[in-house]
Amino acid sequence: xxxxxxxxAQKAPNKAGPFFIATLLLWAVSVLFExxxxxxxxxxxxxxxxxxxxxxxxxxxxxxSRDPLFVNTCVSLLHSTVTSASVLFILINHLKANGLxxxxxxxxxxxxxxxxxxxxxxxxxxxxxxxxWDMLHYRLYSGWIxxxxxHHLILLICFTLALYRDVTIxxxxxxxxxxxxxxxxxxxxxxxxxxxxxxxxxxxxxxWVFNWATFxxxxxxxxxxxxxxxxxxxxxxxxxxxxxxxxxGMTGMNLLNFLLGIDLxxxxxxxxxxxxxxxx
Numbered sequence: 001x002x003x004x005x006x007x008x009a010q011k012a013p014n015k016a017g018p019f020f021i022a023t024l025l026l027w028a029v030s031v032l033f034e035x036x037x038x039x040x041x042x043x044x045x046x047x048x049x050x051x052x053x054x055x056x057x058x059x060x061x062x063x064x065s066r067d068p069l070f071v072n073t074c075v076s077l078l079h080s081t082v083t084s085a086s087v088l089f090i091l092i093n094h095l096k097a098n099g100l101x102x103x104x105x106x107x108x109x110x111x112x113x114x115x116x117x118x119x120x121x122x123x124x125x126x127x128x129x130x131x132x133w134d135m136l137h138y139r140l141y142s143g144w145i146x147x148x149x150x151h152h153l154i155l156l157i158c159f160t161l162a163l164y165r166d167v168t169i170x171x172x173x174x175x176x177x178x179x180x181x182x183x184x185x186x187x188x189x190x191x192x193x194x195x196x197x198x199x200x201x202x203x204x205x206x207x208w209v210f211n212w213a214t215f216x217x218x219x220x221x222x223x224x225x226x227x228x229x230x231x232x233x234x235x236x237x238x239x240x241x242x243x244x245x246x247x248x249g250m251t252g253m254n255l256l257n258f259l260l261g262i263d264l265x266x267x268x269x270x271x272x273x274x275x276x277x278x279x280x
Contacts, residue, residue: 017136020149024132027156034164043163045119049126053079057134068138070193072131077186079127083179086120090173104229106236113169121172125159128152151256158249167242171230175253177222181214188267199271208268215264223253 034040035047053075060071094103094114102108132152135141141149162168188207191197198204227250230243237243 015144016141016146016149017139020132020146020153021136023153024129024136024156027129027160031160040164042118043122045122046126046129046160046163049123050130051126052123053127053130054134057130067193068134069140070190072134072138072140073186073189073193075134076131077183077190079124079131080179080182080186083120083124083127083176084183086116086123087173087176087179090114090116090120106233109170109174109229110168110237110242113166114173117169117173118163118166121159121169121176122163124176125156125163128155128159132156147256147259150252154249154252158245161241161245165242168246171226171246174222174226175250178219178257180218181211184211184214185264197271211264212268215261220257220261223250223257226250227254 031043031046035043056075056078057071060074064074065071091114093116097115132149135148135152159172162172184207188211191204191207196204227247230246230250234243
């Protein structure tokens, strides 16, 4: 069901859409050129990721709900779950085979690629392209500079350039640990759209515990530590775009995390205060 607020947003002048559609098309042309002309067949996992999540979108729309926001959130939940499982698998697999001794060394993070890390990053990149298109198509954003579209654009630029140059793949896999937190963000959103809003429920209280715990330990802290690691290892980077691009991407991610934390606190305060008022 489309809410009145969302209906008004969809009728409002679309000022941000053309720019982000243009950047997405340029990105798609670039990827297809690399695959077709430069024979970078390993990048096909980007296409597979896009098709996988677009297919999930069609299935949810056909059998569960036709509400664009609900469908988008369900597919986002699927991506967070798949990516979190992939990242954990990659890290555990590497630790079992090589141990922790050199896992966070500069050469390991920048020049080497852990088993399955490259296709996993490609697959996730395909999701961000799908999600950008879905939000643009159904106008699931608002404002002149929608933060979610900016977030996806930053990720597509950083991920794709790293994949083209085959560098910092392991760094980017570590940044995707934040998808553990995204699981609980999407669960909360789906739960509220389904009408389950009793803040006194033990399940919802537990959901908030996991939401805050993963926000701190799977999103904020890893991204801050990665940023610190980049700054510490700055002299070890070769001359080129790797370090500036990595610092630009992580600065953007940390800023978005800060804004997300504010929004999360506001939502928590609002949800719990409404329940208190009902008891008065």
